[in-house]
Amino acid sequence: MTKSMKDLLRSALERSNAEYCEIRVEETEQVSIGFRGKDIDQVSESISAGGNVRALVNGGWGFVSFNRLDDLERKVEEACAQARVLGDILRKEIRLYPVEPVEDEVPGVFGTPAFSVPLSEKVNLLGKYNELALSQPEITSTSVRYFDRHTHLHFANSEGTYIYQEKMDLGGSVAAVATRGSLTTQEFAKFGSNSDYKVALGLEEKIVRAAAAARDMLYAPVVKADEYTVVLSPEMAGLFVHEAFGHLSEADSLDENERMKELLKVGTRYGPEDLDIFDSGIEGGNRGEAKYDDEGVPMQKTYLIKGGVVVGHLHCRESAMKMGEEPTGNARALNYRFPPIVRMRTTCIAPGKHSLEDMLKDISLGVYVDGGYGGETNGEMFTFTASRCNMIRGGAIAEPVRDVSLTGNVFTTLRNIDMIGSDFGIHNSSGGCGKGSQSPLPTADGSPHIRIQRVVVGGERK
């Protein structure tokens, strides 16, 4: 199949009269399993097959996506014709950063491939997790979600590149839900991987901890709204760096925006001297990592901030050319229905030298934030919501508080990071990142504990 697909794509590309043209063909099989409360909620399978053609003429991009793969030649012609309509209006030169054409076949290197595990085994495992969560004190309901995907992806372009990649993606969460009167709280045990079903195994301890946290939240007051010194757990700091700096480093929103380019200029200081931030597609095992991105550029580890100073950006070939920097392998598409745009992979704050005790000891009143629902940024400001928090009093973690949301200005908040921990960890979950209409794209985050001064925490007034 692989060989014939290569020939098929190459012969279709011969119809291109564009400056650049690429085809992507993808087939994905997915299994989804869910439990809600004591019952299994859904078991489903899906087969998704389709492709797209993207063409560039005189600065205009044409893009066609489709499910029927029987007439690729016509799709190439259609995308080129569209690009020409735009190109005739624009008459602009857009060049892509030159990359060496590649011919490569990348079969998946998997620990335990999820697609080889029988459905009955997966259903049993999740059923056991569900029962465990339900058996915990004061847990009244659950929501268990699991999916795995197996993808065959073929990519070819008019420069001679042909790449086949076999990919896997899996993720899930077990939510323990506690209820008291009209108040419901929940906490999650999450997992995810791009290569090994084994991450779904042995979650018992995590589930028991999640159930205990949900129960604690039942009796916790809503946090008092104020400005606090906060200590973020590695998981929350990962979410923070994704929202607060990762999105800002995506060069497709900088390359034609002079003011933004100026703000993110290499050499600008945004954090303390021990702050390093990187985005990587090669850490190994994390959702969203692969050998090549969706323009056929090898993924790599890209430093965004070193020693508190901007050193790089995340690029596709077009943004790299416009900004005169090397492409970084960050052009990613949610699936064949979308063109690749600049996206993160595994985004991390590198470990520092402090212990959690160091961070806590001189905080008289602060908030310890752990367990995230999610976050968002608009470039200037970021926000995220935590599911599990405690007050910090007199240098120690104290009583739990609930419904904690944090916000801040991206630039000032990075400057307000004053301690970086040594306990680095990468976190995968079943969620993903959203940009434009492409969501949820698998990504991962990593960080140690970090401490930030003067963060606005929303909540109830006294």
Place this chain on the structure above:
Amino acid sequence: MMHKALKQAASAGADATVTFHESRKVELSFEFNRLKGIQNTESLSLTAQAIKDGRLGVAFSTKAGAEADVLERAMRLAEYGAPAPYSFPAPAPSTKPAVYSEEIASLRLEKMLEVGEDLSGFLKTLHPEVNGSVGVSKTTFREGIANTKGLEASWDRTVLSILAAAELVEGQNMVQLWDFHVSTGLDVDVERMKREIQARFELARKNVRIETGTYPVLFTPMAFRDLVSPVLACLNGKAVTRGISPLAGRLGEQVFSPRLTVLEDGLMPGGLGSRMYDAQGVACRRTSLIEKGVLSEYLLDLETAHKLGRDPIGTGGVSGIEPGNLVVEGGSQSKDDLLSGVKRGIMIESTMGAWAGNPYSGQVSGNIAMGFLIEDGKLVGRVKDCMFSVNVFKHLKDHLVALSREARNFGITLPYALVENVSVTAKSG
């Protein structure tokens, strides 16, 4: 094809439903004040749900002509699936909703380009350094359903969508303003979009400080969605039957302000979610969910209707509840009247992160991404770097002052809402 496959499923002892969804979308995008790309998306999907031996299996495919395959897989998966102590309904009469426009279906690319150029040109006039983005798209849908009880129906829908956004970066201050239009017909008023953006652009560049405290807040329809979302999550039959919704067991009770009426109308003319039947084959209809603050119905599918002993209302989906069109009814005052009645407060136009959180606690906290200070009924400048917090069970019961008569429809139809006593936390110094 579909008939034969369903017949085979029935003879294999399955109670089965197949739905299909085909769409063609043409989309133009403008970025950084210039034309950027054209996208054509053709998409099709088939879904089979099969109840066999009291359990439900579900399968999806994007392959044309895969009816027999998806049904076969759904039947096989039923062994592991959810208990299904209900059956798919026999055909009940329904009507084709008025959601198809030949004018949109035949809208030419040149016309779309013209609209896009016009808006893109307008955005440039706001400020020499503004980064203007515009999206213009048209989509035609064909959807349908058939089941082993003899139901067979299909319907068409068109959607026109226009988005205009302006971004200005001045130092570390960013202004992002946008407006949109989305409809099933060609009744677009581009001039209104321009006026909406123009009216707020200069104000948005002028930052004003506020103190932490409680304020009356006028939520625009987009921002009001953040308050309505947790209510909808709690109306969801799945949350009710799991006992995690605080609205469980409270039908007939006054749970919100008498000013709040929420309904579901799957047949609404011009509704972006209108359809003849839901994904389980139940005929769509209009149902009041909250009537003058009194809880009158939940969002139900076959499973939750069965568990709660109620009739389904046409909001069943394949993977959970899928409402057609939700509507929060407006009040009698205009939004300008609401604004002019505020002595000192905030108008929140867009938020960030307010969707994240535990919907069942009713607590909503978010960053005020675009908000304006109101003084003596007038917008005086932008407030930023602050968070708002409300509890919808408290605020939509005790602090809902009024809803405007104007409403926006973006899949859900919402008015402007004036809510008092909203907690706002501002950054000091």
